[in-house]
Amino acid sequence: MAGIYIHVPFCYTRCSYCDFYKTTDQQLKSEYIKAVCKEIDLNASFLKHEDIRTIYFGGGTPSTLKLNEVETIIHHLQSYINTRLVKELTMEVNPDDVTEEYIQGLVKMGVNRLSMGIQSFVDVHLRKMNRRHNAQQAKDAIRIAKENGIANMSIDLIYGLPYMSFEEWKSNVQFAIESNVQHISAYHLTFEKGTLYYDYLKKGKLAEIPEQKSIEQFDYLLNELDKAGFINYEISNFAIDGCESQHNSNYWTGVKYLGLGPSAHSFIDNNRRWNVRDTGKYIQALSSDGAYFEEEELTDSDRYNELVMLGLRTSKGIDISSIDNFNPIIRTYFNDELKKQVSHGNVVLNDGFCLVPSTKKMITDRIISDFFYVDND
CATH class of the missing domain: 1.10.10.920 (Arc Repressor Mutant, subunit A)
Incomplete structure (x- = not known):
């Protein structure tokens, strides 16, 4: 058994807290897709001989890709694997990218799970994090996804925000529960070097919240989700029984996976490898048959x-x-x-x-x- 991770680095804007590799240069998309397809070809032996059960489009913001662009990648994978045997095909989406047409198109391609980056249902929080969507768009996106064929959906929340009150956190948790999604990922804010929030921390514009407040918010999350029937199967992840992320669970249990795209990591036969963390360099290396990753034996x-x-x-x-x-x-x-x-x-x-x-x-x-x-x- 094995999985495939596809890193889509494109974002329209940069969130204030995010340190995942990304680029706002949308002009690189067509060349990026060609490069990913080339990388798929280079890994044909792995794909043909492994039982691929999960595919995960992460980012970045995968929903910046148009339907035909997603289809190009999936269709190219189908040259080597039978996607009908894939149990879980996840797509990360931003709420303001969600439309009936987009969700219906993804479902037709085999996408059966969404991971939606909501982070908060409070507009002030979203603006401060430089998120593209607002609270109403988040609520609408959940509804649209459900109404158009998505029966397994995860949403992300962030706690530990310096400007978030406990009452606002309680409201976020309660709305997430009332949304009747099957999975919730909740992460404490961290100030990662290279992010705007890290700069704010160093300049004194933001401060980490006291540990006791973090514990209070986390304990509330644990208790409320437990009462709502969610299983805390990993420290940041909660699921209704049977709806745990199969792809991410494979990471935690040492299952093989192939990473495609700039900055993507792979784990194959006790070897760890990581692709170049630059979209332009990734494209150049794949187009010229150059080295696009480094690797090590563990x-x-x-x-x-x-x-x-x-x-x-x-x-x-x-x-x-x-x-x-x-x-x-x-x-x-x-x-x-x-x-x-x-x-x-x-x-x-x-x-x-x-x-x-x-x-x-x-x-x-x-x-x-x-x-x-x-x-x-």
Whole structure:
């Protein structure tokens, strides 16, 4: 089993908080599509011999692509894979790109899941984040998607915004629940270098909210979504039973995936590779048969740290028996750290797995860091 990730780097505007690779140069689209199709051809052997079960268009803003442009990419993939066997085909969309015609066109191509970047249902928040849509457009987009064939939809929310009151956060969570979507991803604002918000932080125009407020917002999210029937299957992801993101779950469980497009990452046979993080350079490299990615073979400590980082973010946790696959030094290190973390109540043991309990989820990153193994050489 394997998945395909397609990075669509194009955005009409730059959101104030986002550090994902993107470009606002729409003139590169046609050459970008040619380059992606060329990259598909170069990976024909992988595509022909793997059981592709998930495809994910991420970005950037994939919904900046016209229907015929999306179709060109999917049709080219069909030269090598049977897309009728794909269980989950996800498209990230921005609310103001959603129309009846656009959703109907995506559904006809096999798209059966949307991930909608809403972030907030409060107009003031959206303007400050430099989002293109407003709250009403977000609400309309959810309705239009449902009415035109999308039965599996995820929406994104952001909490930890310096200018957001607790009452506004409660309102966002409640409207997300009332929207009857099947999946909600909620991320705490982080100030990433290279973003406008990072500059604002350094200049004192914005400040991180106190940790206690972050905990209060996260606890409210956990409790309300639990009451509404959502499963917190990964620290930032909540789903109605059976509607967990299959593609993202594959990342967390070590399933192979091929990344296409500028900045896309791949994981194949213990090798990690990453495409050049520049659309122009990506296009140039593919058009001239040049090198468009770098790669590395993961060491034992790399694989262990990835297992810890991804496993402890999930509700299931780490399968303790999987630690037997590593060298004796790492096994000893893990077992010693496990005893310490259990004694502190930071992880619990459950049916052969170790996991972070709900009361400690806000410090998951710290717990993961403690479990990380660093080579001495």
